[in-house]
Amino acid sequence: MDLSRALEWWEEWQLRVLVLGSLGIQCHLAFFASSRKTSIQPMSRFFIWLSYVGGDTLTIYALATLFNRQRKRHYHSADGSNVIEVLWVPILLVHLGGPISISAYNIEDNELWRRHILTTVTQVTVALYVFCKSWSSSADKRLLLAAILLFILGVFKCFKKPLALKRASFNSIVDNFQYSTPQMTTEHREVELEKYIQKARDFVQLNKQDPQTSVPSRLLTPKEKMNTYKHREELSKPDKLFVDYAYVYPDRLDKLKSLWLLDKENTYDTLCVGLSRTFNLIYSRLFKVDGGNRAATGCRNRCPSPLVYLLHLLLPIIPIGLFHGSHKEAYKGIDIKVTFFLLYITYLLEISATLTTVSYHTEWSDRIAQHNLIASLASNRRHSRLMGIAEFLQCKGLLDTYFCLKPCYSSKDITMLVRRHVKNGWLNRIEDVESYWRFSDTRGHWALERNGCEGIIWSTEMPFDESIILWHVATDLCFYSQGTCPDSECARLSRQISNYMMHLLCTNPEMLLPGCRRNLFIIAYRELEAILQGDDATSLLDEHQLVQKIFSMMEPKKGFVRKARELAQELMQNVDERMWEVIKDVWIEMLCFSAGRCRGYLHAKSLGYGGEYLSFVTLLMSHAGLETFAERQQRVLLRLPKQERVRIAKERIQEEAASNQGTDPSTPQGMVHVKEEENAAIPPAASEACSGLAEQEERAPTTSASQHGECVEIVVLPKEQSVHPLFIFSE
Structure with a gap:
């Protein structure tokens, strides 16, 4: 009896539960989908994925339920519930289109846009069938008009998702970028590359002094604000790097100049904005690429004109008003409440989506994943029973990945180290094509040679994945050894880079370097376990004790642990107080070496699950005019x-x-030129709004900065491209 009552209740409430559940999923995605760019827990990310996948399934199931109800002729009730349910059909189509903050969860979803178009056509057809079959000529005309208007909005929203997926597919992004064709023949490529390097050297030698730390925006002149804004916009556009495009030399030089003239704060913030905009381009409907390689955002993108913008906001209000004025007494009270709830909440979601488009967020996570060999062994010994159960259930790797070591949040500090390394390279190492390539190919050699450590260069000449294991263990041995008093900041950053490189080797070896072997971690782990054979399981439970055990071995066996101990002893005995500086410089070079050999597609793919810090480094190196993966594959x-x-x-x-x-005799020699075409990064609206400011400043087209008594002049934008202070985004 209870089962039959439950079935009767479900038969009556099934459709209401489905449409309200679909609405709840849309609310969850609208508020939390954009948080994928920040540091969120794996469980939160799982629920976003579940909502993304389950939302479409639930909406399609609700439409199928409506379809089946209309086929049952005996379902027509006296209270006209089948008529009011017709208003739910276009709202379900709106839900099928999804929120603007997420169009794809993984990068592979964009390549399935054809399947989504087929699904959309099918569901729109089903919705139209339900509408035509269920509507009677005696029904309220106001409800009919409300349903038609909602259908227009629903079909429009429903087709926006597959079209956004198509626009974000790999080939579409490549086609939509505007590419510069170098005007040179094949035999002159090496001369063009040499010319680019010599121009870059001349520029960096002229601007040796590092820009001052950011000052408050209110203390900057309009020209200084405009200059900073221009350089930031030039570098924060979604980069062609993520589609493995090799920039032509003039574009590389322009990016190098923009990066060089930014201070530390603006450099890091610009990289964050660039990654955030690239994420929005690939995984949401907030961005698209126009013909000029600018990522447009806001109402300008979604609403081409003010009329369309107003229609987008006002069209849903009309059905709500029509439903208010209809004869609601003919329908069930619960259905009226559900309809009001669907209409109002869906409209509020549309308004919030529009506001999100206008005031989009550009934050990016500063989280750096960590994985440590010795810490993993110590953790497994501390939780031996739990690890035994996990190994029996075949999920030990999951526990090792998520629970052995917490992530760090030193992204900015490490990025500044990479920035300094890149600048030192241009100032002191790069002189011609050969040295330009050698700088990109170094993975610790330069740091060891510069510090007189030629005796341990062998540690960087073995296969890259083996060097990572070797230096990782050696770094921990130096960190936990007795009698060592390292500089805390330098030692901390060195160990964090070491742990991050080990994380890449264990979880994402293709990004570290194509062909890297994940099983090297297991081999080194078993070597450490062999060292501890015969020891009590309750002893050696922390990293300090494990390190002392490694150093106390009388006859070490062959393998990574033996070589790492030799390397650590050499560093502690011969390098002395410069030890952590050497270790830090070696890890920075290894990090840059790996970043320059990772495909752009892998960077774009990693953005979907929070991103890898390696993308920061790759983007910085690309902006600094150094070789990227695509450029290295096409070396002249x-x-x-x-x-x-x-x-x-x-x-x-x-x-x-x-x-x-x-052409321009008024230009003094030594002045740094900025291409006029770069000004396209400034929004047209901003240029028009500041024409008055430009007229006031046309008598002062240059700004100067004193550097060691030497005046370096930088040409700012032409007066017709000036930017009003209202359009300058202060940090």
Whole structure:
């Protein structure tokens, strides 16, 4: 009897539960989907994925339930509930379109846009069938008009999702970017590369002094605000790096200049904005790429004109008003409440989506994942019973990944180390094509040679994944050894980079370097276990005790642990007080080496699950004019002798300078030029709004900065492209 009552209740409430459940999922996605860019718990990320996948399934099931109800002729009730349910059909179509904050959960979802179009066409057809079959000629005309208006909105929203997936697919992004075609023949490529390097060297030598730390926006002049804004916009656009595109040399030089003239704070913030915008381009409907390679956002993108913008906001209000004025007494009270709830909440979600488009967030997570070999062994010994159960259930790897070591939040500090390394490279190491390539290929050699550690260069000449294991264990041995008093900041950052590289080797070896072997971690782990054979399970439960055990071995066996102990002893005995500086520099070079060899597609894919810090480094190196993965795959073959190539490049630079001097005789020599086409990064609305400011400043087209008594002038934007202070985003 109870079962039959439950079935009767479900038969009556089934559709209401489905539509309200669909609405709840849309609310969850609207409020939490954008949090994927920040540091959230794995369980929260799982619920976002479940809502993304289950939302479409629940909506389709609700439409199928409506379809089946209309096929049952005996379902027509006297209170007209089947008529009011027709208003729920277009609302379900709106839900099927999903919120603006998430169009794809994984990058593979974008490639399935054809399947989503087929699903959309099918569901729209079902919705129209239900509408035509269920509506009677005697029904309220106001409800009919409300349903038609909602259908227009629902079909429009329903088709936006597959179209957004198509626009964010890999080939579509590549096609939508505007590419510059270099005007040169194949035999002149090496000269063009040399010319780019010589121009870059001239620029960095002229601007050796690091820009001052950011000052409050209110203390900057309009020109300084405009200059900073221009450089930030140039670097924060969704980068072609993520589609494995090799920038032409003039574009590389422009990016290098923009990055070089930004201070530390603006550099890091710009990288965060760039990653955030790339995420929005691939995984949401907040961005698209226009023909000029600018990522547009806000109402300008979603609503091409004010009329369309107003229609987008006002169209849902009309059905709500029509439903208010209809003869609601003919329907069940619970159905009226459900309808009001659906209409109002769905409309509020649309308004919040529009406001989100206008005031989008550009934050990015500063989380850096960590994984440590010795800490994993110590943790397993402390929780031996739990790990035994996990191994029996085949989930020990999951516990090792998520519970052995907490992430760190030193993204900004490590990024500044990479920035300093890149700047030192341009100032002190890069002189020509050969040195430009050697700098990109170094993975610790330069740091060891610079500090007189030629005796341990062997540790960086073995396969890269083996070097990672070796230096990782050696770093921990130095960190926990007795008698060592390292600089806390330097030691902390060195160990965090070491743990992050080990994380890449264990969980994402393809990003670390194609061909890296994940099983090396297991091999090294078993070596450590072999050292502890015969010891009491309750002893050696922390990293300090394990390190002392490793150093106390009388006859170490062959393997990673033996080599790591030799390396650590060499560092502690011979390098002395400079030990942590050497270790830090080696890890920075290894980090940059890995970043320059990771495909852009893998970076874009990692953004979907929170991103990898390696994307920060890759983006910084790309902006700094260094080689990326795509550029390395297309290295030019050097045929000319070095001296001749450098001579030809310098002659062409002088010819271009003379030509520019002839075109603009008022430009002093040594002035840094900024291409006028870069001004496209400034919104057109901003240019129009600040025309008055430009007229006031047309008499002062340059700004100067004193550097060691030397005045360096930087040409700012032409007056017709100036930016009003209202359009400057202060931090």
